[in-house]
Amino acid sequence: MRQEGKLHPLVKELKLDLETGKLSRREFLRYSTLVGLSATAAFGMAGLASPRKLLAAQIIHRGGTLKVSSPIQKVTHPAQFSWVAPSQQLRQVAEYLTWTDSNNITRPYLLENWEASEDLKTWTLNLRQGVKFNNRDEFTADDVLFTMNQWLDKDVGSSLLGMVGDYLDPTGIEKTSNHQVVLHLKRAEIAVPEHLFHYPALILNHRTFEGDFIKRPHGTGPYTLEMYREGERCVVKRREDYWQMGADQNPLPYMDSIEFIDMGAEMAAQISAIRAGEIDTIDLSDAGGTDVYQALKDDPDINIQPATTSQARVLRMRADLKPWTDNRVRKALKLCQHREKILALAYFGQGIQGQDFHVYPKHPEYCKKDTLQYDTEKAKELLKEAGYPDGLDVNLAVGSEWTDVVRFAEVLKQDAAPAGFRINIRTMPNSQYWEKWTEVDLGITPWTHRPLGTMVLNLAFTADDTGKPVAWNETRWVDEEFSKLLNQANGTLDVDERRKIFCKLEDIQMERGSIGIPYWRNVWMVTRSRVENVESHPNLYMLFNTVWLKKS
Amino acid sequence: MAKFIIRRFFLLLLTMFLVSIAVFLIAESSPGNVARNVLGSFITPEQEASFLAQMGLDKPIWQRYLYWLTGSDWHAEKKVGLSLKRITTRKGFEEWWAVGEGGNLLRWKMEGEDLIALVKTPDLETFERPANDRWQTYPEGGSYFWGIDTANHAVRWEKGSGETVWNFVMGSGWMAATGGPAEYIPLKKGFVRGDPGVSLRTGRPVSKSIFVRLRNSLVLAGIAFAIVMPIALFLGILAGLKEGSLPDRFLSISGMMFSVIPEFATGIFLILIFSHWLDLVPGATVFGEKAPWERIDMLILPVLTLTLIELGYILRITRASMAEVMRSSYIRTAFLKGLPYWRVVFRHAVRNALIAPITVIMLHVNWLMGGIVIVEVVFGYPGLGKYLLDSALYKDINALEAGTMIMVMVAVGTQLIADVIYTFLNPRIRYG
Numbered sequence: 001m002r003q004e005g006k007l008h009p010l011v012k013e014l015k016l017d018l019e020t021g022k023l024s025r026r027e028f029l030r031y032s033t034l035v036g037l038s039a040t041a042a043f044g045m046a047g048l049a050s051p052r053k054l055l056a057a058q059i060i061h062r063g064g065t066l067k068v069s070s071p072i073q074k075v076t077h078p079a080q081f082s083w084v085a086p087s088q089q090l091r092q093v094a095e096y097l098t099w100t101d102s103n104n105i106t107r108p109y110l111l112e113n114w115e116a117s118e119d120l121k122t123w124t125l126n127l128r129q130g131v132k133f134n135n136r137d138e139f140t141a142d143d144v145l146f147t148m149n150q151w152l153d154k155d156v157g158s159s160l161l162g163m164v165g166d167y168l169d170p171t172g173i174e175k176t177s178n179h180q181v182v183l184h185l186k187r188a189e190i191a192v193p194e195h196l197f198h199y200p201a202l203i204l205n206h207r208t209f210e211g212d213f214i215k216r217p218h219g220t221g222p223y224t225l226e227m228y229r230e231g232e233r234c235v236v237k238r239r240e241d242y243w244q245m246g247a248d249q250n251p252l253p254y255m256d257s258i259e260f261i262d263m264g265a266e267m268a269a270q271i272s273a274i275r276a277g278e279i280d281t282i283d284l285s286d287a288g289g290t291d292v293y294q295a296l297k298d299d300p301d302i303n304i305q306p307a308t309t310s311q312a313r314v315l316r317m318r319a320d321l322k323p324w325t326d327n328r329v330r331k332a333l334k335l336c337q338h339r340e341k342i343l344a345l346a347y348f349g350q351g352i353q354g355q356d357f358h359v360y361p362k363h364p365e366y367c368k369k370d371t372l373q374y375d376t377e378k379a380k381e382l383l384k385e386a387g388y389p390d391g392l393d394v395n396l397a398v399g400s401e402w403t404d405v406v407r408f409a410e411v412l413k414q415d416a417a418p419a420g421f422r423i424n425i426r427t428m429p430n431s432q433y434w435e436k437w438t439e440v441d442l443g444i445t446p447w448t449h450r451p452l453g454t455m456v457l458n459l460a461f462t463a464d465d466t467g468k469p470v471a472w473n474e475t476r477w478v479d480e481e482f483s484k485l486l487n488q489a490n491g492t493l494d495v496d497e498r499r500k501i502f503c504k505l506e507d508i509q510m511e512r513g514s515i516g517i518p519y520w521r522n523v524w525m526v527t528r529s530r531v532e533n534v535e536s537h538p539n540l541y542m543l544f545n546t547v548w549l550k551k552s
Numbered sequence: 553m554a555k556f557i558i559r560r561f562f563l564l565l566l567t568m569f570l571v572s573i574a575v576f577l578i579a580e581s582s583p584g585n586v587a588r589n590v591l592g593s594f595i596t597p598e599q600e601a602s603f604l605a606q607m608g609l610d611k612p613i614w615q616r617y618l619y620w621l622t623g624s625d626w627h628a629e630k631k632v633g634l635s636l637k638r639i640t641t642r643k644g645f646e647e648w649w650a651v652g653e654g655g656n657l658l659r660w661k662m663e664g665e666d667l668i669a670l671v672k673t674p675d676l677e678t679f680e681r682p683a684n685d686r687w688q689t690y691p692e693g694g695s696y697f698w699g700i701d702t703a704n705h706a707v708r709w710e711k712g713s714g715e716t717v718w719n720f721v722m723g724s725g726w727m728a729a730t731g732g733p734a735e736y737i738p739l740k741k742g743f744v745r746g747d748p749g750v751s752l753r754t755g756r757p758v759s760k761s762i763f764v765r766l767r768n769s770l771v772l773a774g775i776a777f778a779i780v781m782p783i784a785l786f787l788g789i790l791a792g793l794k795e796g797s798l799p800d801r802f803l804s805i806s807g808m809m810f811s812v813i814p815e816f817a818t819g820i821f822l823i824l825i826f827s828h829w830l831d832l833v834p835g836a837t838v839f840g841e842k843a844p845w846e847r848i849d850m851l852i853l854p855v856l857t858l859t860l861i862e863l864g865y866i867l868r869i870t871r872a873s874m875a876e877v878m879r880s881s882y883i884r885t886a887f888l889k890g891l892p893y894w895r896v897v898f899r900h901a902v903r904n905a906l907i908a909p910i911t912v913i914m915l916h917v918n919w920l921m922g923g924i925v926i927v928e929v930v931f932g933y934p935g936l937g938k939y940l941l942d943s944a945l946y947k948d949i950n951a952l953e954a955g956t957m958i959m960v961m962v963a964v965g966t967q968l969i970a971d972v973i974y975t976f977l978n979p980r981i982r983y984g
Binding site for chain 2: 067069072073074076082083154155157159162210211212215229230231232261262263264266268269270271272273275276278279431432434435
């Protein structure tokens with residue numbers, strides 16, 4: 001544990017906030033680990049027992065093969081991943097610098113720890129020593145340098161370029177010793193540790209990596225890549241010299257191998273297979289999973305663990321196109337969402353109600369607000385004021401393969417009719433929806449989970465320096481006061497202060513924003529009951545280092 | 553007969569040629585974007601352009617068809633000025649190299665402004681050496697070089713022409729470069745030389761996947777075929793002989809029932825009954841290394857589904873044909889001659905009655921190969937039909953073409969077999 005004196009000054013403040021009740025335990029854990037306090041220390045300070053399960057008491061069974069149904073996609077450069085699926089296989093072979101767990105707490109992984117300067121512009125990453133790649137090369141600062149430069153290389157074309165490249169230049173990465181890297185950021189950023197766990201951010205071996213990971217699968221992870229046949233199978237096997245120790249004082253992992261089988265996109269066959277025990281789990285990270293949940297929820301041999309996420313089906317209105325330019329019309333449509341009904345009918349009640357601002361209750365900066373109630377009378381009045389006494393016809397674009405989106409649209413159509421909205425649902429294949437998701441005037445867009453409240457707000461509700469809405473601002477809604485407050489929030493680490501700002505941000509978005517969010521979706525980790533120690537991650541990442549299989 | 557078969561063979565080639573053009577045109581004109589299908593909806597325009605260029609999809613359609621049919625290596629050889637060779641490494645990766653002086657194999661890469669040659673000697677030693685002497689100059693300024701990169705493309709590298717880009721070179725850090733790859737030709741031997749190319753979706757050579765898939769489908773279809781045909785013919789003959797009797801009514805009605813229920817419904821009912829409820833056999837196919845032999849029990853339900861669908865259909869055709877023949881005058885004559893019943897049936901009736909079913913059966917081999925796609929999807933069976941479906945959904949043209957060609961071959965081939973069988977059943981039919 002680190003010395004009290006070397007702690008980031010914020011930790012003391014956070015601790016004080018925790019003690020005076022200004023901060024919940026969850027928030028304390030989140031923020032103190034963000035500025036570099038180790039998770040164990042944070043848990044200790046928060047007066048909680050470390051969540052590491054007391055496995056020694058249980059009898060861990062080593063060995064066995066886990067069978068996973070998962071798409072086996074084409075892979076060359078891990079930084080180029082555009083789907084989560086390939087990271088599910090390769091995260092068993094290579095590893096990340098950090099690790100954001102199921103509670104959105106980020107912990108060191110290949111890092112020993114990290115420290116942030118007070119202005120949050122300098123980040124010191126201390127690398128774990130004695131970690132070896134599976135080709136026996138030692139893991140050093142050069143690997144981190146090499147990998148980060150791959151992210152920032154335009155020719156590689158990584159999605160991390162837009163994320164990390166926004167605040168980090170290649171010249172800002174400094175190797176200070178063999179096991180220390182210092183990042184000098186262009187601007188303050190608190191999500192650095194989160195970004196280091198973004199799924200394409202696997203650490204590569206700088207000595208051997210040549211652009212195709214499958215040809216030289218050299219990672220630091222607990223398994224080695226034995227076979228990778230795109231569209232068919234992938235097999236990883238346990239390595240003997242992995243750096244992490246299990247609860248039984250022998251090196252991890254517990255399982256001998258993991259086999260990934262590509263069974264295609266059709267879920268029926270996968271459901272049958274897991275029922276019959278032919279596979280142990282289904283990778284639902286890029287799929288929806290509602291049909292799987294529905295089919296398996298009553299099966300005694302299968303564990304279903306939900307995770308609450310900030311995934312949303314966003315009812316988005318183009319604030320620059322008529323009639324949505326008028327806030328009264330936007331507000332009227334928001335009033336027509338019968339949230340409880342939508343959640344129950346569209347998503348089997350498997351989630352929590354949303355409040356028309358893009359922050360969910362598990363985000364640390366979430367500020368509690370009252371939910372807007374379904375009220376067609378008020379909506380009708382607003383429409384009358386806006387000049388539509390006889391109601392109006394609108395087209396609602398939805399992707400037909402998202403079944404919950406379609407059901408949400410149908411419920412909305414029915415419930416908005418009394419207010420005067422005559423909604424014409426225009427379904428189209430998902431691919432077609434993605435062709436024009438930023439262009440349609442009214443539509444329902446799926447947004448993925450992000451661990452911090454600021455992340456989506458920055459992506460979807462801001463303008464660039466010239467005042468033009470940013471690329472993913474699908475509603476073209478730009479609000480001066482909102483942008484100013486958001487900028488302020490981006491540079492504020494103190495949770496109380498941040499939440500104060502978020503209270504205002506949420507109010508603005510509720511009052512005059514361009515979106516309706518009726519519910520936040522759960523996701524599910526589905527495993528056979530013989531699979532032990534699985535956690536359900538909001539991204540459904542398969543973190544299987546400490547997973548073990550019961551003896552059959 | 554030989555002449556007939558040869559004529560059919562040329563007809564097959566012509567059909568394949570026309571179908572391949574049709575598939576190319578249909579895939580070309582259908583909506584959707586292969587880069588977005590493969591990489592997801594959120595790729596940047598640059599990523600999309602780079603994907604299309606590296607796959608050679610930025611070239612005009614006639615050129616892509618020509619490359620697909622006859623290969624691109626001969627064209628690339630002219631550009632590079634060296635002969636090209638495809639080798640298979642010990643780990644099973646296919647690699648293209650240029651053959652340099654002394655039998656050395658060569659590839660190139662750019663590091664900053666420098667061109668580096670990767671050399672592989674005949675005794676498999678590898679080393680790198682600078683190769684800046686290979687640059688050629690454009691008359692209008694700037695220089696270029698055609699070579700082979702490490703990802704099986706012929707590439708035209710340029711420098712000194714366009715804007716400056718920064719490349720990260722391990723050991724030297726970030727280096728300014730005034731160029732980079734400007735044009736790609738993905739290397740392949742072409743369909744007529746036995747190389748259908750690389751799947752755009754999976755990046756795997758199509759030939760490596762498709763024959764496994766074909767084998768899986770053949771196993772499934774073959775077993776179903778072997779079970780269905782004798783049973784269906786036998787029961788059909790039986791029903792046709794006793795037209796209107798109780799067994800006939802039972803067979804006809806149950807046969808019709810199963811053939812009108814769509815196969816996805818039959819499949820799912822069977823899964824529900826035999827897998828979920830009775831827990832007798834697995835309801836999905838999950839194959840390991842030795843697919844599909846290692847788990848015969850997984851084949852039971854798919855085969856049963858196919859059997860039920862096929863059985864009713866062929867049974868009814870055979871029955872109708874048999875009943876008709878039994879009413880004809882020559883059979884009556886045979887009976888009146890006093891021939892034994894079974895002799896009349898087998899020697900005189902069956903041969904004529906089988907002509908119609910054989911046509912249907914042979915047409916159904918095609919249906920079995922292509923139509924089992926639904927059965928394959930329901931059971932997650934890794935067969936050719938599912939492969940074709942996925943390829944079509946992703947607009948994976950190389951895989952789609954190869955699959956289609958196999959289907960054409962099966963279609964024309966089974967028709968040929970049917971024609972030959974006719975001559976044995978009915979000696980009046982002659983091909984000349």
